[in-house]
Structures are given as C-alpha cells and as structure tokens.
Amino acid sequence: MRIIRKAMHRLRTLTRPRRFTRDLDEELSFHLxxxxxWHESEGLDRTAAHALxxxxxxxxxxxxxxxxxxxxxxxxxxxxxxMAFALRSYRRAPGFTAIAVLTLALGIGTTTAAFSxxxxxxxRPLPYEKPDRIVTLTGRDSAGRDIPSVSVPTFDxxxxxxxxxxxxxxxxxxxxxxxxxxxxxxVETASVSGDFFRVLGVQPTVxxxxxxxxxxRGEPVVVVSHGFWVRALGSPRTLPxxxxxxxxxxxxxxxxxxPGLEYPAGVDLFVPDPxxxxxxxxxxxxxxxxxxxxxxxxxxxxxxxxxxxxIAARVHAAHPDDLYGRSVSVTTLQRxxxxxxxxxxxxxxxxxxxxxxxxxxxxxxxxLARGAVRGRxxxxxxxxxxxxxxLVRQLLVESVVLSVSGGAAGVALAWALVRLIARTSAVELxxxxxxxxxxxxxxxxxxxxxxxxxxxxLAPVLQVGRSALAETIASGGRSTGSRRRAASRxxxxxxxxxxAIVLLVxxxxxxxxxxxxxxxxxxxxxxxAVAAELSLPPARYAGRHASDFYAELFSTLRAxxxxxxxxxxNSLPLGSSAxxxxxxEGQADVGAAAGYRVVSDDYFRAMRIPxxxxxxxxxxxxxxxxxVTLVNRAMAExxxxxxxxxxxxxxxxxxxxxxxxWLTVVGxxxxxxxxxxxxxxxxxxxxxxxxxxxxxLTMAVVVRGGDAATVMGAVRERxxxxxxxxxxxxxxxxxxxxxxxxxxxxVMSVLIAFGALALTLAAIGVYGVxxxxxxxxxxxxxxxxxxxxxxxxxxxxxxGHVLRVSVVSAAVGLVAARAVSRLMSALLFDVSPxxxxxxxxxxxxxxxxxxxxxxxxxxxxxxxxxxxxxRSD
Amino acid sequence: MPLPAxxxxxxxxxxxxxxxxxxxxMHGWAVSHRxxxxxxxxxxxxxxxxxxxxHRLEEEGLIEAEWGVSELGRRAKFYExxxxxxxxxxxxxxxxxxFAEAVQLVLQFA
Numbered sequence: 001m002r003i004i005r006k007a008m009h010r011l012r013t014l015t016r017p018r019r020f021t022r023d024l025d026e027e028l029s030f031h032l033x034x035x036x037x038w039h040e041s042e043g044l045d046r047t048a049a050h051a052l053x054x055x056x057x058x059x060x061x062x063x064x065x066x067x068x069x070x071x072x073x074x075x076x077x078x079x080x081x082x083m084a085f086a087l088r089s090y091r092r093a094p095g096f097t098a099i100a101v102l103t104l105a106l107g108i109g110t111t112t113a114a115f116s117x118x119x120x121x122x123x124r125p126l127p128y129e130k131p132d133r134i135v136t137l138t139g140r141d142s143a144g145r146d147i148p149s150v151s152v153p154t155f156d157x158x159x160x161x162x163x164x165x166x167x168x169x170x171x172x173x174x175x176x177x178x179x180x181x182x183x184x185x186x187v188e189t190a191s192v193s194g195d196f197f198r199v200l201g202v203q204p205t206v207x208x209x210x211x212x213x214x215x216x217r218g219e220p221v222v223v224v225s226h227g228f229w230v231r232a233l234g235s236p237r238t239l240p241x242x243x244x245x246x247x248x249x250x251x252x253x254x255x256x257x258x259p260g261l262e263y264p265a266g267v268d269l270f271v272p273d274p275x276x277x278x279x280x281x282x283x284x285x286x287x288x289x290x291x292x293x294x295x296x297x298x299x300x301x302x303x304x305x306x307x308x309x310x311i312a313a314r315v316h317a318a319h320p321d322d323l324y325g326r327s328v329s330v331t332t333l334q335r336x337x338x339x340x341x342x343x344x345x346x347x348x349x350x351x352x353x354x355x356x357x358x359x360x361x362x363x364x365x366x367x368l369a370r371g372a373v374r375g376r377x378x379x380x381x382x383x384x385x386x387x388x389x390x391l392v393r394q395l396l397v398e399s400v401v402l403s404v405s406g407g408a409a410g411v412a413l414a415w416a417l418v419r420l421i422a423r424t425s426a427v428e429l430x431x432x433x434x435x436x437x438x439x440x441x442x443x444x445x446x447x448x449x450x451x452x453x454x455x456x457x458l459a460p461v462l463q464v465g466r467s468a469l470a471e472t473i474a475s476g477g478r479s480t481g482s483r484r485r486a487a488s489r490x491x492x493x494x495x496x497x498x499x500a501i502v503l504l505v506x507x508x509x510x511x512x513x514x515x516x517x518x519x520x521x522x523x524x525x526x527x528x529a530v531a532a533e534l535s536l537p538p539a540r541y542a543g544r545h546a547s548d549f550y551a552e553l554f555s556t557l558r559a560x561x562x563x564x565x566x567x568x569x570n571s572l573p574l575g576s577s578a579x580x581x582x583x584x585e586g587q588a589d590v591g592a593a594a595g596y597r598v599v600s601d602d603y604f605r606a607m608r609i610p611x612x613x614x615x616x617x618x619x620x621x622x623x624x625x626x627x628v629t630l631v632n633r634a635m636a637e638x639x640x641x642x643x644x645x646x647x648x649x650x651x652x653x654x655x656x657x658x659x660x661x662w663l664t665v666v667g668x669x670x671x672x673x674x675x676x677x678x679x680x681x682x683x684x685x686x687x688x689x690x691x692x693x694x695x696x697l698t699m700a701v702v703v704r705g706g707d708a709a710t711v712m713g714a715v716r717e718r719x720x721x722x723x724x725x726x727x728x729x730x731x732x733x734x735x736x737x738x739x740x741x742x743x744x745x746x747v748m749s750v751l752i753a754f755g756a757l758a759l760t761l762a763a764i765g766v767y768g769v770x771x772x773x774x775x776x777x778x779x780x781x782x783x784x785x786x787x788x789x790x791x792x793x794x795x796x797x798x799x800g801h802v803l804r805v806s807v808v809s810a811a812v813g814l815v816a817a818r819a820v821s822r823l824m825s826a827l828l829f830d831v832s833p834x835x836x837x838x839x840x841x842x843x844x845x846x847x848x849x850x851x852x853x854x855x856x857x858x859x860x861x862x863x864x865x866x867x868x869x870x871r872s873d
Numbered sequence: 874m875p876l877p878a879x880x881x882x883x884x885x886x887x888x889x890x891x892x893x894x895x896x897x898x899m900h901g902w903a904v905s906h907r908x909x910x911x912x913x914x915x916x917x918x919x920x921x922x923x924x925x926x927x928h929r930l931e932e933e934g935l936i937e938a939e940w941g942v943s944e945l946g947r948r949a950k951f952y953e954x955x956x957x958x959x960x961x962x963x964x965x966x967x968x969x970x971x972f973a974e975a976v977q978l979v980l981q982f983a
Contacts, residue, residue, distance in 0.1 A: 030901075
C-alpha cells in the first residue's frame, strides 16, 4: 500500500510538475508571511520584519530543490541531463565507444540468441491445450532402460486397465510416397489411433481433426500439417476436392492443423489407423509404436505413474516373454521432446554466460581506466559542490547508456544468429521452428543490457568514493590511483583469463572427443558413394515385382560411366533400423536380439564392407532356394566364439511373420557402426531382398563410383524413367556421416568460437590494462631509468606483472575448468574430463597470449626517454 | 543558543513533527513555531529541513496534507497525522525515551 501511495505521489509530481511547483511556492510564501507577521508582533516594522524573516528562511531555491528531491522530480530531470552528457562524452571518444559497443553487442547478442533458443525449446509451453497434462507412455526393458516405443497388445492392456487418463492414443510414423502435382515425394506420415487429437487437444484451422469414428468407418481420410498445406497444396482457403494420393490410395483431406506444431517431429500427414491385425496379435516384442495420453482432471502425474507401474507389472506377469514392457515410464511430452538436447543447451547457456562475464570484466576495466583519467574531472566537480550520489548516478547513467546501445546492436546480432541457426539447422533441435526473437526475448535483452550497464558502471563508482580530492587534482589526474585500484584491475583481467581457460578447456576436450569419434572405424567407405532412398507403391510392387524393379534399376545404374558397384538396403547405416530376436540352433538363449537388414547381392561391394569368411549373396540365392544369411563379425563372436559360423543356423523369430524358417549362415562380413560412430557395433545379420520381398518396398540404393553430382542426376533420371511415381531422396554417404556428427560438431564449434572470443577479449583486456598502467607510470619509469635502471629491468617489471597475474589466473582457471569439465562428461567421448594434454596446451596458449598482449606496452615502457618524460611535467 | 533541530540525531525532527501534529492539524509555520515555543526556544527548526521533512512524511503516508484557509484568510497547506503516523509516533517515542534514559545513565555513572 505504502509503495503504491508513494508511487502515486511521485507520478503526480512528475506528470504535473508546474502545479506542484506552484503549490510549493505558495506554501513557502505563506510561511514567509507568517514569519514576517510574527516579527512584526514582536515590534519590528514591516520592512525589517520581512528582511529578518527572509534571512532566517535561507535560499528559497535550495530548499525548493530539497523538497523536489524528496519527490524524485529532479531525479528524472537529472537522468535526462546525464544521458545527454553521456552521449556527448562518448561522441568525443569514438574509438573507445566503438570497441565497447562492439564487445557489448557480442556479449549481449550471443546471450540473447542463446536465451531465445532456450526459451523456445525448454521454457515456453508446447502449443497444445494444457500441454503439461500430456504425457508419453514408454516401456522399459529388463535393464531398466527406457524403450521409446511399445507393442500394440501391451498398449491395449494399458489402455483397458488404466483410469488415470481422459484420453490415450497410439501412433506410428513412416515415410510414405505422396504424389502432389504429378511429383512423387516422401512425406513423414503418422498413423494414429482415434483419440490422438483428443490427447493433444488441437483445433484445426480448416476442417476438422481425426475422430474415433474415422478409425471405425475406415474411410481413407487425412489431416495435414500447416507446413504441408502451404508447401505442397499452396494454402487454399477451403479444403480441396481432389484427394491426396498416399502410396497407392486416395485420401480425402478433412483438416489442416495450426502452424507451430512439431510433434511427432517432422510429421506432415496424419491418417487414422485401427492398429488391428496383424499388430494386435503380433509379438509383444514388436515395438514400433508410440503411446501418448492426457491426464484426467485431478490426476497428478505421480498418481498416473504409480497406477501405470502396477498395470505394467500385472501385464508383464501375464506375458513374461514381453522383453520391453517390464515397466513403464510416464513422462510429460515436453520433457520427452527436449530431454535429449537439454545438456547441449545447458552447455550453451554456460558458455554465453562466461563470454558475457568476460565482456563485463573488460568493460569494467576500461571504465576503471577511464575513471582514473577522469578522476580530475570528477574531483573538480566534487569540489564545485556536486554531491557524491550525483556523480555516482552520472557514472551509472553513462554506463547504462553504453550497455543499452550495445544491447541494441546485440539484439540485431541475436536476430541474425537465430535466423542462421533456424535456416542451417546445424543441430536438429526439437521445436526449432518456434525459435524467434519475440517480446520475451527483447525484454530479456533490455534487462540484461541494463543489468550489465549497472554492474560494469559500479567499478568506477566504487573509486569515486575513495579518491582523495586534493590529491587527485594536484596530481593532474595522472596518478595510477591507489594500490587497491591497480589491484582491482589485475583481478578483472585475471577473471577474464580464468574464464577463457574454462571455455578453452571445454573446447579442447570437445575437439579431442570429436577427433576420437571421427577416427573410429565406421565399417564402410562413405567417400565416393551416393544413396537414393526410395519407396515403391505397395499395390503395384507386391510380391516379385519389386525384385524386377530393382533388377532393372541396378542394370541401368551400373551402366553409368564410373560406377563400379550398385547395391541396396532397407536400412542405411546412421538411420533408424529394426532390431529383431533370434533363436540360434542348439543354443538356449531365446531373447537374443540382432539387427535384421535386408540387402541386395552387391550391397557390400557398393558400401565396401569387407567379407571376412565364406561368400556374399549370389545369383544362386533366390526366393525358391535355401534361406541364407550373412552375419557381422560381432554376431559371429557373440554366438559362435571360436567356431566357424559358416553353415550354422538360426531363426529370426520376430521378423518372419508366417513361419520362421531356418537361416543358414553363408558368410561373415565386417562390423558396421550402424547406430552412429559413437555407438557400439550392434549384433546384426543380413538377408537377401529376393528372399524377403515384403521388405524390399522401401530401400536405399547405394551407387559406388563416379562424380557425385553427375551420378545423382543420372540416378534420379533413371528411377523416373522406370516409374514416375517412385520418390527418391538423394544424398552422398559422406553427407550422411557428416549429418550424424552435426550435433557434436555444432557444440564443439560453439565452444571453440566462444573460447576464441573470450581469449581475444582477455588479450585486449591485458593489453589495455598494461598500456594504461605503463602510460600512468611513465614518470615513475623515467625516474627509475634516470637513476640507472636498465631497459631490460623495465621490461622485466612489466612482463613480471603480467606473468604474476596470468599464472594466478591460470591456476584458478584450471581448477574451475576441472570442476566444469565434470559437468560436461556426458558430451565427452573417449577422453577423460581431466585429460592432461588439454589442460597443458590451454595453459600454454593462455600464457603465450597474455605475454603477447603485454609485449607492446612492455616495449613502450622500455622505450621511455627519461629526459623527455620528466621534462613534460 | 538554540539548537537547530535538524542537527540532532537523525529521525528526531520527524519525531518532533509527528508529536506536534498529534494534537491537531496545522500548517508548516505553526509546526516550526510550536516546536520552538514548547522547547522554550531551545530548538529551532530550519525551514530548509522542515519542508522536505513534511513532504517526506506525507509521501510515507505518516501525515496527510490538505489545502485550507488560514488565520490570515489566505490559502495554506495543513498537515494532519494519519493512523500510521500515530503508530510510528508511539514506536519512535518509546525508542527515544529508552535512548535518552540510557544516555542519561551513562552521563551519570560512567
């Protein structure tokens, strides 16, 4: 209450200043009149009484100001004046101003950009109705690991038994061939159960969402994303009459979703799916489905969690062969979406904060130096009666004016950075489409700028209080200030160097990790091969027709000049791929998992995956002959250690639907890091596509040899020549490998950039402080030299100063870096957070840079001419 | 030699003003006059301190101001103590008394 009244008073005074002054004048003149009358009543005549009263009264102006001061009026006026003064003084020092604004822009810009990313990805709620009520349900395996998907029968049990949810839904995503405007293309499509949109709580902008009766009616209908509506359909105002062709079927478009929805990631089409046979009766280990649910009113996530745990335990007891449904995780959707990138974003936040601190330290130092030079001006103004608070205010205003200008430039930088990140998508962030520089981000940038201004401005303010007036004026404002002042400058550059060390150690560890990752053997040769991921319309290519298509395609592709081998696989390395279960003849282990890859005869030659034993697939293997398989080395070692696996047999129990025939091992091939360079080699085996034509509808064709661009053009052309309706996504294998490293490379680049930035700023800081201290001590140095000090002695004086500061800060920085490196151990690969080489190299770099920065001022100090310097006083 | 009231301990002037206004609403001059009179001319309130103090107290809600007609027949600003002001006065007077007694004891026995 009191604060509000106070604010109202102030506001009234500020908004109606004239009225306020008039009232005040009237009050004062009344006082004067009363005092005059009082003196008259004591016997003085009117003139004398008035004169006496006026004398007692004192200066009316001072007093009016005193009252106005309590009302905060002069305050607002003074701030305006201070700002004008600040702008004038910055215009007089354009060099300093430009560098200051630039560094501020870098510091505030990167921090703001990081904030806009973190805000969009981590903080802002998802664009659904009551998004915190949406949860994902995922299974857990026997090791307690989260399995991001579930089987249909297990999901059915969960749905029937749970009471915690108002809606629960299942979905599965797949890339499907869609033909729009005569062009075939792959579109990420989600098959969803009836309650899917009730769980998400989304209202379409045009038309309607999918309903439960869409599933039961079985009419082919589709809801499209906003992006697809704009890109592929040209955003018509009403729903188009013409159906959308997905694969071989025609779907009626019934609704368009609002923009900004990014779940499930990348999905453009939603079609209803009853998830009936064969899924409903399939093995519980067929876990290609995702489950989401909306918490019922009044149910907490903890209650849902304990209910689901009990259900999962019951279901698992009834179906002990269910390997992935041992337990269940109930996680909010937001957590599930952003969880994987959280550690990257935290590292990003830490790095920008470190850079911002370096910027602040640098500016505080520059301000200290300026403050020392301006000591005389400030001292004189104090002598002329400026209050201390008045000077403090002026310094703070100056600093804030500077930081807000830097902040404005920083917002421009942040805007550019955010656009760059969104456009290049260097790292695949969830919700990347939502990253913008919006009101919240601008407010953050403003608050940050003012905060930085006040913090940085405080440095010289603390000095104002201490400076002894007479001393400062007498010394011509050229004193180096107290020991304390010089020490605080050293502390600031020490902080900068230490922060640079922390960032550089982080960058160094990530560089070492990156090198460790890329030096790993991926198991195939990415260079010199292109891949075309294509899918055949199922209706047209059922059964043997797919094999005919590939036979024709392979022979025309082999004819391209320079091409040495052409192969195909249903799952390229570094992408999603199926794991299945096998039962090895004569071995008891029923639950053994192994990757199941479907490939063509020449796939291994096209990929340059080496044959270690036995033979590749050949023309003699066909649909009618013995089912054959090739195993990777890991599989051979896992199941037949010390034995020859050739001729051994096993069944792929989860991947073969009708009956599960024996697969006979005919060869052993080299390991491929299918899941990524950082992952372990999976146990996997390959079967021939002619023996599993059901899997041959979606294949990636690998073409080895020739010039990438030419080959890609020819591949596209030849696929079209055979069937226009077959969409193909082309790319080089090298690009695929690069993409799998994008996140790691991005994080590493960010840390390198920030580390370099911090190092540069710290070098500028060292240079600035030393130049200043040398300039201020010219006289002292001259005296020393006049008294016989040697040039090398002077040089040693300056260099020793730098060494002391940088050795201390290196010690502090290394300890801090060690602590921070522990936090980023999840991002490190094959390198210890305490990796001595990194720490030694970084320390050496820091010392070298500090000495380099000190070199010029040190030379200047050694070059002082005693006669000239002393005479100039 | 009268003591300038504003050179006394900080907060004393506020206390004197509140006490003076606790009897009846009055204008600024009357406040200063009353303090001077009651203290038998021992305390003189400098106008340069009085009015800032009055405005500050008003802003803090301890007193309220209203324009009225004075004994001279011209407009004058009258100050009146508020309930919050009375509470403050009670608190401050107690503190002051305790302080004065303590000083007195020290002067006597130290």
